[in-house]
Amino acid sequence: MKAAPARPDxxxxxxxxxxxxxxxxTVVYSGHGGIAYADEAPEDRDQHGVLWDARAEGRGTGRPxxxxxxxxxxxxxxxxxxxxxxxxxxxxxxxGVLWLIENNRxxxxxxxxxxxxxxxxxxxxxAGQAVEMCPHLIDSSVAVRVRDSEACAVYGxxxxxSAFGAPVRTANAEVVSYGTTAARWVLAGQxxxxxxxxxxxxxxxxxxxxx
Numbered sequence: 274m275k276a277a278p279a280r281p282d283x284x285x286x287x288x289x290x291x292x293x294x295x296x297x298x299t300v301v302y303s304g305h306g307g308i309a310y311a312d313e314a315p316e317d318r319d320q321h322g323v324l325w326d327a328r329a330e331g332r333g334t335g336r337p338x339x340x341x342x343x344x345x346x347x348x349x350x351x352x353x354x355x356x357x358x359x360x361x362x363x364x365x366x367x368x369g370v371l372w373l374i375e376n377n378r379x380x381x382x383x384x385x386x387x388x389x390x391x392x393x394x395x396x397x398x399x400a401g402q403a404v405e406m407c408p409h410l411i412d413s414s415v416a417v418r419v420r421d422s423e424a425c426a427v428y429g430x431x432x433x434x435s436a437f438g439a440p441v442r443t444a445n446a447e448v449v450s451y452g453t454t455a456a457r458w459v460l461a462g463q464x465x466x467x468x469x470x471x472x473x474x475x476x477x478x479x480x481x482x483x484x
Contacts, residue, residue: 283402286360287350287393289341292334296327300432300440300460307457308432308440319348319461321451323427326462342391344462350393351424351464358403363394364479368418368472370394371479373403376415385417385471389448391428391463394419401480416479420470426450427461 284290303309308324310317318324326344349355354370356363364371372394378384395403400416428448435441442460449459 283358284337285339285358286332286355287342287347287357289328289338289343290332290334291336291338292331293329293343296329298327300442302434302440303457305457306454308460319427319464321456323449323451323456323459323461326429326460342463347391347393347462348464351391351466354394354422356396356399357393358395358399361396364397364400366418368474369420369470370418370422371397371400371474372417372419372468373400373414373476374417374468376413378415385415385468385473388468388471389426389465390468391465397480400476404476416474416476417468418472418474419468420472422466422468424451424464425467426465427456427459428463428465429459429461431455432458432460 299311300308301311310324310327313324317327325348328344330345332343332346346360347357350357350360354363354365355361372390372392374385374388374390374392377388426448429446431443431445431447431449432440433443440458446462447455447459448465449455449461
């Protein structure tokens with residue numbers, strides 16, 4: 274759930290900068306069940322009605338915080354299939370959009386079909402840079418071409434009802450599917466896509482074909 278590793282002169286599009294402070298918003302009970310902001314505006318929720326974490330927009334202000342993900346930019350990158358590093362359109366060919374995902378081949382038969390991820394896709398130049406900067410990615414991740422993907426869930430902090438007159442934040446951050454009761458109680462921080470019609474590819478070969 275972290276922003277992609279990078280060297281100091283390459284700051285991922287989805288990374289938070291120190292000047293992008295969290296907005297302090299009061300969380301209350303929603304009239305439809307779950308949580309809401311006391312001063313809620315329509316743009317605080319996505320098209321599925323899920324409430325999103327609020328953070329200032331100031332990319333390039335202050336210092337990059339590589340381990341933190343900006344909720345709005347991550348959501349935009351996932352919605353429009355933009356590269357998580359540069360923010361431009363991710364690489365696409367007749368086999369689909371290019372993703373770098375954790376190498377979890379042993380998780381189930383047919384993996385990565387149906388894999389859920391919070392990591393947006395990548396463009397080829399940025400994928401090549403990532404492997405050069407972080408050689409361990411060769412062993413810890415795989416390149417996948419994805420023909421179909423679905424924005425099916427969010428990752429965020431859960432809230433619950435309490436006896437003290439206001440909802441309380443729990444200690445749990447979870448992946449919550451759209452359309453569930455839990456989706457009313459999550460403050461989303463990242464959009465999740467499920468990957469379908471996947472083809473494992475050799476990233477070095479992919480890079481070589483574009484030179």
